[in-house]
Amino acid sequence: MAGAGPAVSSGAGRLERDFFARPAPLVARELLGARLVHLDGGVRRVVRIVEAEGYHGRLDRASHAFRGPTPRAAIMFGPPGVAYVYLIYGQYFCLNVVTGAPGEPSAVLLRAAEPLQGCLGSTRGPGNLCRALAITRDRHNGLDLGGATLYFERERAGLAPGTGLAPPAGRIVITPRVNVTPAGPRAAARRWRFVLAPSAWVSGPDRRRHAPRPA
């Protein structure tokens, strides 16, 4: 019967709100291999996610939600499946997906992806990824990712038993998050970064480690 899959809803394998209403590290891991589609006016921009990080809850010192629902972070306290876009270092945008139950602030930072269609420059690194997809705060912050403009989808073939998710091609590597060292030892020790390797598009100081072997 159609529409019986647990985490993935009907249609062309699009990820719906229930997929995101779970802990951030779990969502981050399962987003690996999924396609992110931005219908940018008449232009279709598509990538395949290869790196994502979870920022999990009120006690995660590295999370923007750590200091409570400040004006910027308030969106993380809202419903899941919504885009959280912020400006970093005055010049780059970063795209997150709000996860977890409402009131349980968490999000997944999309750090790197493989370019598939319509990308503007490099998709390696969160700032570059947003630029390549033409994601901006004024246009996309707070946008429902279940809508027609910006959404995730994955292949329906080869669904993993019990999950409704297609197993991504490649190996999932789990590491500490990038640049959370200043947030304190506890946050730095969390292994909430997920990489789909091998990939030439992984960011971070260990990206060579996850790059494809030279032929």
Place this chain on the structure above:
DNA sequence: CCAAGGATTGGC
């Protein structure tokens, strides 16, 4: 109001 610093990036 002011000062400090940032979930980054690219250049030296």
Place this chain on the structure above:
DNA sequence: CCAATCCTTGGA
């Protein structure tokens, strides 16, 4: 290693 560049936050 370090500056760019401006928004966010917290404290006076």
